[in-house]
Amino acid sequence: LFAGIQDAPLDPIMRLFEAFNADPSPKKLNLVVGVYTDADGKVPRLRAVQTAEKRWIEKGLPKTYRPIEGTKPFRDAVQALLFGAGAPILSQNRTATLQSIGGTGALKTGADILAKLYPDATVAVSNPSWENHKALFTQAGFTVVDYPYFSAETGGADYPAMKAYLRDLPKGSIVVLHACCHNPTGADLTIDEWRDLVPLMAERGLVPFLDIAYQGFGNGLDADAEPVRLFAESGQEFLVASSFSKSFSLYGERVGALTIVAENPSARAKVEAFAKRLVRASYSNPHTHGAAIVEIVLTDPELRADWERELAEMRDRIRAMRERMADSLQQRHPERGFDAIKVQKGMFSYTGLSPAEATRLREEHEVYALETGRICVAAVNSHNIDHVIDAIDAVVKG
Ligand code: LMR
Structure with missing residues (x-):
């Protein structure tokens, strides 16, 4: 066999x-x-994680199925982390978030959605990139290419080379971008380079897929999400994979989220329903424990403040x-x-x-x-x- x-x-x-x-x-x-x-x-x-875990266990809640997309407080908290509390996009009803199996699961669900819709699209990942990016998008059925990114001479990102390459990618190509703390090099684009890149992606009809697995480990929670916020302000459609493995030190709990920003509320409703159907036929529902802990920490002001201190x-x-x-x-x-x-x-x-x-x-x-x-x-x-x-x-x- x-x-x-x-x-x-x-x-x-x-x-x-x-x-x-x-x-x-x-x-x-x-x-x-x-x-x-x-x-x-x-x-x-982490202190806040331990307290949240204790509280969660004391509640003694039954472990029934969790909604396919995760609970609303969890999803709202993820969006606030990404876009900033009170960001205009949060009230535009064009953003769908689904709890995922770690950041990898978010990338995988996003890749599967895009593969169903655009099976012939090319996916471009940075050279070099996280080892699993290429494997994951290849497994989803895409042809994966890499765009120039790292300069061994400077130890930094080579934005001019990256830009020149992306400018020539066919319209509709999916571009995987590391929002912060580039894995594996640690070399990030400057904020001015992001400001240049965001409109370029729209002009060239490229699909941004941002991976933000290390939010909080670069310059801070807000500063690290700045590229995501620039895309949000630009009005483009894009996807974001979040991971809470590192920031909550909850690696084995596999807590992550896929956020999809659509053009308008009706497109959001469509893609959300589509994503839920894919998840249902894949792993059915996300887990409870890890996400419940993250939700408690992010929604309790004291625990949240303590978590931010420990992350710092x-x-x-x-x-x-x-x-x-x-x-x-x-x-x-x-x-x-x-x-x-x-x-x-x-x-x-x-x-x-x-x-x-x-x-x-x-x-x-x-x-x-x-x-x-x-x-x-x-x-x-x-x-x-x-x-x-x-x-x-x-x-x-x-
Ligand atoms: C890494 O790059 O080492 C981490 O993201 C862990 C992993 O899953 O590869």
Whole structure:
């Protein structure tokens, strides 16, 4: 029955994550997968999340089916996070949000909707992009191409090259954009570049699909959503995939949301019904627990304020680690451009390490990083930072 299956290797992130889990060494360090760990190297249980969880359990509510699209307070809270409380778009009734299975589930449902409507469209993802973007859109049936994005010379985004490429994409192409904290490089567009890009997308008839998996980890909750808000103000139709895995440290709960901005209320109603039908035939209903926790935190002013404080602490801690790493490595190897680590945002950095150097990092120093040179800076802390810096130093020296 299954003999015809071709080799189906996992993507490098999950492959190395499995190798890391299988490695018995107590000294091993996981800089592969995008998980924030605190100053003691632990995946934090956020204060507000713990309180919300307690409250939820005390209520003792039955675990009946959740609405396909999630509850209204959850969806409203997601929209307010994306667009800002009181944003004009929130009263225009052209925005549909559906709770999803993490950010990946949001991308997948969005991809399935678009694939049903426009099976011949091309999907463009950044070069490089999150490993799963290409796989996910390919699996949905699309031809996936990549647009120039990262400049290895500057360690930043190359907006002129990206723009030149997008300008020539066929009308109706879907463009996956990282709203903030670009995964895997940490290199974001500037706000002026976004201001230039947003009208270009409309002029060229391109379909924006924004991935915002790290809202709050770059410059703050509002600042990180600025690109989403620029699209909202432009009047265009677009899609957004949100993830709460990182910002609530609820990875295994798989809480996310797909938000679809349509032209008008009637188009919104149509696409919402269409999305619900697809979900019904896919996984039927979303889960309860994780989304209920996120909903309680986002709708309770005190818990919300505490969550924002803790998110800021995570952001600041990553920034401090970035600065220490960048300064130290830049001093040791001024020719390698390590100072970009300081400017890059979010959980990841492209260190510029070659595949051979990344392999040596793992084999000789037990520091697991992707062969592309991506490291998860969010897993670096004051206990392991010297080891990480020394290990990178050693492999760069050759
Ligand atoms: C990552 O890029 O490491 C994270 O987004 C986790 C994942 O699912 O790949």
